[in-house]
Amino acid sequence: MSQEQLRPVRVGLLGIGTVGGGTFTVLQRNQAEIRRRAGRGIEVAMVADLNTDLAKQVVGDAAQIVADARAVIANPDIDVVVELIGGYGIAKALVLEAIAAGKHVVTANKALLAVHGTEIFAAARDKGVMVAFEAAVAGGIPIIKSLREGLTANQIQWVAGIINGTTNFILSEMRDKGLDFDVVLKEAQRLGYAEADPTFDIEGVDAAHKATLMSAIAFGIPVQFDKAHVEGITKLSATDIRYAEQLGYRIKLLGIARRQAAGIELRTHPTLVPMRRLIANVEGAMNAVMVQGDAVGTTMYYGKGAGAEPTASAVIADLVDIARQLEAAPASRVPALAFQPDELSPLPILPIDEVVTSFYLRLRVADQAGVLARITSILAEQGISIDAVLQREADEVSGEGGNQTDLIILTHETKEGAMNTALAGMQALPTVLAPIVKLRKEELA
Ligand code: NDP
Ligand code: HSE
Numbered sequence: 419m420s421q422e423q424l425r426p427v428r429v430g431l432l433g434i435g436t437v438g439g440g441t442f443t444v445l446q447r448n449q450a451e452i453r454r455r456a457g458r459g460i461e462v463a464m465v466a467d468l469n470t471d472l473a474k475q476v477v478g479d480a481a482q483i484v485a486d487a488r489a490v491i492a493n494p495d496i497d498v499v500v501e502l503i504g505g506y507g508i509a510k511a512l513v514l515e516a517i518a519a520g521k522h523v524v525t526a527n528k529a530l531l532a533v534h535g536t537e538i539f540a541a542a543r544d545k546g547v548m549v550a551f552e553a554a555v556a557g558g559i560p561i562i563k564s565l566r567e568g569l570t571a572n573q574i575q576w577v578a579g580i581i582n583g584t585t586n587f588i589l590s591e592m593r594d595k596g597l598d599f600d601v602v603l604k605e606a607q608r609l610g611y612a613e614a615d616p617t618f619d620i621e622g623v624d625a626a627h628k629a630t631l632m633s634a635i636a637f638g639i640p641v642q643f644d645k646a647h648v649e650g651i652t653k654l655s656a657t658d659i660r661y662a663e664q665l666g667y668r669i670k671l672l673g674i675a676r677r678q679a680a681g682i683e684l685r686t687h688p689t690l691v692p693m694r695r696l697i698a699n700v701e702g703a704m705n706a707v708m709v710q711g712d713a714v715g716t717t718m719y720y721g722k723g724a725g726a727e728p729t730a731s732a733v734i735a736d737l738v739d740i741a742r743q744l745e746a747a748p749a750s751r752v753p754a755l756a757f758q759p760d761e762l763s764p765l766p767i768l769p770i771d772e773v774v775t776s777f778y779l780r781l782r783v784a785d786q787a788g789v790l791a792r793i794t795s796i797l798a799e800q801g802i803s804i805d806a807v808l809q810r811e812a813d814e815v816s817g818e819g820g821n822q823t824d825l826i827i828l829t830h831e832t833k834e835g836a837m838n839t840a841l842a843g844m845q846a847l848p849t850v851l852a853p854i855v856k857l858r859k860e861e862l863a
Contacts, residue, residue, distance in 0.1 A: 426459030427741045430490035430521075431481075432512055433502035434467040436610045437526050437553065439476045440726030441500065441733045446480065452734065456741040460734075464490045491516045498740055500733060501525040504614060510534055517541045517549070522744075524736040526553035526729055529618070532627035535634070535641035539754055546748040550736035555628040556581050556705040558728030559721040560735060565635045565709065566756035572711025574636040576676040578862055581628040583611045583703030583723040584619035585651050585671045590701040593659055599652075611703050611724040622650035622671060626686040629673030633684050636675055636709070637765065638757035642684070645767035649687035658780060658855055661826050662690050665808060667778075667859065668698040674860070681768040690778050690828075690859035696720075697862065708862060716862075771835030776805065776859045778828055781844065782852035785823040789849045793825065796843040800836040802829050822851060828859060 429445075431438050442462055445452065453459050462480070466487040467473040473483045487503070490496055491512065499516035501523060503509045509530050514537075516523050523542070525531065531538065531551055542549045552562045556579065565574070580586050584606040591602040603620065606612045611619075618624040626648040634641045651671055662669050667690035676683040691698040696718055700706040705723025710716045722728035743751045753759060783789050794804060808826040829837070837856070845854055 424458035426461045427456075427497050427737070427744065428461055428463040428495050429498045429500055429737060430464040430466070430493065430496040431462055431500045431502065432466050432487045432490060433504070434465050434473045434476050435502065436726050437729045437733065438465070438467070438500075438502040440730035441502065442476055444727055444730040444734055445737075452738060456738045458741055460737050460741055463496060464493060466490045487512050488515065491519050491521065496521060497744065498522045498524060498737060500737070501527055501530075502733070503527075504529070506530055506533060510538075513538055513549075514541055517545050517547055520545060520547060522548045522550075522740050524550045524733055524740065526551070526733060528554035528624065528627040528631060532630040532641060532643040535631070539641075539759070542754065543748075543759055548740050548743065548751060549754050550740060551631070552736050553729045553732035555631050556707055556719070556721070557583070557723040557725065558731045559705055559707065559719045559723065560732065561632070561707045561719050562635060563735070564717075564719060565632060567752060569709060569711050569714060569717070570756070572713045574677065575710045575712060576674065577629075577632045577636050577707065577709050578672050578674045578697075578860065579629070579632070579707030580670050580697065580700050580705050581673045581707065581723060582619055582622075582625040582671060583705055584613075584616065585622075585625070586700065586705070587611060587703040588620070589651060589659075589669065589671070592656070594701075606703070609703070610726065620650050620652050622648045622686045625671055625673040629675055629684060629686050632673070632707070633675035633682060635756040637677055637682055638755070638761060638763045639682060639765055639767075640762060641755075642767050645684060647685040647687070647770040647773070651688055654688050655855070658778070658857060661780065661808065661810075661824075662778065662857075663693075665778075665806060665826065665828060666693050667691060668693050669857070670698065670700070672860065677765070678768065678772075678774065680772065681766040683773045684767045685770065685773060687858055690857055691862060695862055771833065771838065773834045774831050775834065776829050776831045776861070777837055778826065778855075778857040778859050779841075780855040781825045781827070781850055782822060783825055784849040784851060785821050786849065790825065792847060792849070793827070793844055797827075797829065797840050799843070800832070800840040802832045802836060802840055804828070805830050
């Protein structure tokens with residue numbers, strides 16, 4: 419069949435908020451260019467949004483507008499349903515109903531896929547339809563396609579990324595401008611970066627959703643958000659950001675997935691990264707993902723991780739992929755999770771105690787002879803080697819008298835379980851005067 423004979427792909431958009439609006443606008447603006455690439459037109463035929471007045475403002479008369487998303491799914495003329503509502507509730511029901519109705523699905527909803535992906539991908543496989551989700555990880559950066567296709571020759575060793583713009587924006591603004599956490603969070607919400615519930619951003623849940631999706635594609639394992647280790651930035655103190663800088667490190671919220679012989683590390687937490695690494699210099703709402711493969715070495719992908727048009731760029735890339743593969747037999751399409759569904763690896767997600775990393779510790783201690791020796795001997799008992807020690811003089815320790823000091827210790831790599839045992843021993847010392855701060859450190863070499 420020649421390209422001229424292919425009818426346009428008909429799209430139904432569910433939700434015309436930030437990303438839905440961006441998707442509609444970019445598709446309209448670049449339709450000729452997109453058609454040249456896809457080999458056929460991609461037309462938004464229907465838009466569903468609870469707020470039909472808003473939808474009318476964005477779409478005008480260019481598509482049919484309905485309040486009921488199920489009317490889109492029920493329309494036999496719609497080929498692809500684009501879910502841009504968000505959340506696990508109605509979005510899950512609509513995605514499963516669209517699949518059951520034989521529609522291909524595009525979604526930016528990382529929360530939905532990280533938690534219910536196994537069910538959704540299985541339903542799509544049974545029905546022979548595609549589920550595409552480039553926009554779900556790192557917004558406009560084509561990291562899903564890179565992992566799934568561009569790096570397909572490699573045994574991936576690790577993936578580590580700044581994959582939440584809101585928290586990177588908060589950390590950058592707090593450090594550079596000395597602004598308060600709450601002020602910066604409000605600005606991130608105003609700019610449209612933050613999730614509807616910003617707790618997901620600041621507690622690391624959004625980044626963990628994205629890391630979970632990348633782990634599945636990188637290692638050929640099921641989507642297992644329930645086994646991910648998740649820590650956000652709400653407990654991070656300005657003191658540790660400052661000490662880290664003095665030691666040559668920046669603190670970034672990283673989502674990490676790493677292959678070990680015994681299993682896969684899947685973790686999201688604030689992480690010290692050497693200042694000289696490119697990724698340590700990714701500021702504001704920008705995202706960056708590093709991927710290490712055995713053949714390619716270390717690669718890095720950088721760009722806007724949120725916002726209307728950057729995210730639309732990813733949604734539309736998925737629509738073009740679907741348009742190109744629409745007539746292909748399901749078995750010959752690119753698998754949604756990169757690996758053939760019956761070729762998944764049994765490697766488990768490792769418990770956090772089995773994770774291997776290096777650490778930053780901050781201990782408020784009595785400034786007296788023998789304290790450091792006792793602490794280092796507890797670390798040595800667990801086989802933990804020290805990389806660097808910084809002591810802040812008593813008069814630099816805010817709000818305290820002259821008989822206390824901060825000890826900052828950087829360690830070499832060890833299992834987290836060994837570190838936790840050592841921490842319990844150190845915390846029990848009478849000369850350790852406050853809860854010890856523990857942060858993880860990655861060299862990303
Ligand atoms: P918005 O809240 O801006 O848009 C969601 C839209 O869906 C709203 O207009 C909302 O209407 C509408 N809606 C809610 N319920 C229904 C329903 N039952 N039927 C039809 N429409 C409904 O969200 P975003 O555009 O920011 O996010 C959409 C998805 O994209 C989420 O999964 C998000 O995580 C993801 N994403 C967002 C990014 C961003 O930069 N914003 C980046 C990457 C991914 P109303 O307002 O009236 O409730
Ligand atoms: N809330 C997300 C962020 C949006 O801040 O990165 C993009 O997924």
